[in-house]
Amino acid sequence: MSQRSLTWGYNKDNGPHTWYKHFPIARGKQQSPIDIQIWNAKFDSSLKPLNFNYSASTTRRIVNKGHSFEVEFDSSTDKSVLSGGPLTEKYKLTQLHFHWGRRDEEGSEHSIDDLKYASELHMVHWNTKYSTVSESIHQPDGLAVVAIFLKVGGAHQELEKITHALGSIRKKNMSTVFTNFNPACLLPDNKDYWTYSGSLTVPPLLECVTWIVLKEPINISKEQLSKFRSLYSTMEGEHPKKHIETNCRPRQSLQGRVIRSNLI
Structure with a gap:
């Protein structure tokens, strides 16, 4: 592990306000997340419906990264692919992860008219016109990340499969096999969205992301x-x-x- 990878986190001594010291792009012009102001979003009639073609056969493992946890997918095949929407290429799903806050009402990274949700799910895909994820993150159209808000409500039955597995990866760098999970089960019924050009929200903060933020949240229990x-x-x-x-x-x-939208 490089020394640089040890220099960031979410504590007072290494939190987001310090990231620019090691990652100057943190002060760039296309950084994420943002507040999506509905009045300022532009309806774009050219935006297409999103096509989520996911398969449970691509799920591989779940791992504690120390700053979050990731469900990892096999992206060597075309079995879990995102297309449509603002995208002109096919993008393969490589991992999903969540963001959360100290309190239930302020755990999302993006917000809508300054309203935050309890948590935010990021489904990370890489552009198939590039050879690898590592290559794609250095391109402005390299990644497509679908953001889904989670609001406190009843327990999400499919999410329970993930939270149950967390007991096996309590400590950083722990992982366990996690298979037969179709991430489509985490999508809301309504797939209307906002889209904009942005960055990773964690170091190295590269400005390589087409963000697709779904309007409708899904539930998560306390x-x-x-x-x-x-x-x-x-x-x-x-x-x-x-x-x-x-x-x-x-x-x-x-x-x-x-910020463009397929919402009228």
């Missing part, structure tokens, strides 16, 4: 959220033990970017 926060950002044997209490980057300036 108990399920508490399992997110039960994860540790520290490794086995490392002291003091620290929970991942929050992993949200503050909203960034729009810097003149246009």
Whole structure:
């Protein structure tokens, strides 16, 4: 692990306000997340419906990354692909992860007219016109990330499969096999969206993302959220033990970017 990868987190000494010291692009002009102001979003009749073609056969494992957890997918095949919407290419699903806050009402990274949700799910896809994920992240159209808001309500039955697995990856760098899970089960019924050009919300903060933010949230229960926060950002044997209490980057300036929407 490089020294640089150890320099960022969400604590007072290494939180988002310090990231620019090691990742100067943090002060770039296309940074994410942002506040989506509905009055300022432009309806674009050329935007197409989104096509989610996912398969449970591509799910591989779930891993504690120390700042979040990821469900990883096999993207060597074309079995889990996103197309349509603002995209002109096919994008393969490589991983999904969540962001959450210290309190249930402020865990999303993006917001709508300054309204935040309990959590935010990111489904990360890479552009098939490039050879690898590593190559794609250095291209302005390299990634397409679908953001889905989660609001506190009843337990999400399909999400329960993920939260149940978290007990096996409590410490940083722990992983377990996680298969036969179709991520389509986490999509809301209504797939209307906003889209804009932005960046990764974690270092290296590269400006390579076409963001697709779905309007309709899905549910998560307080108990399920508490399992997110039960994860540790520290490794086995490392002291003091620290929970991942929050992993949200503050909203960034729009810097003149246009937010487009298929919402009339």
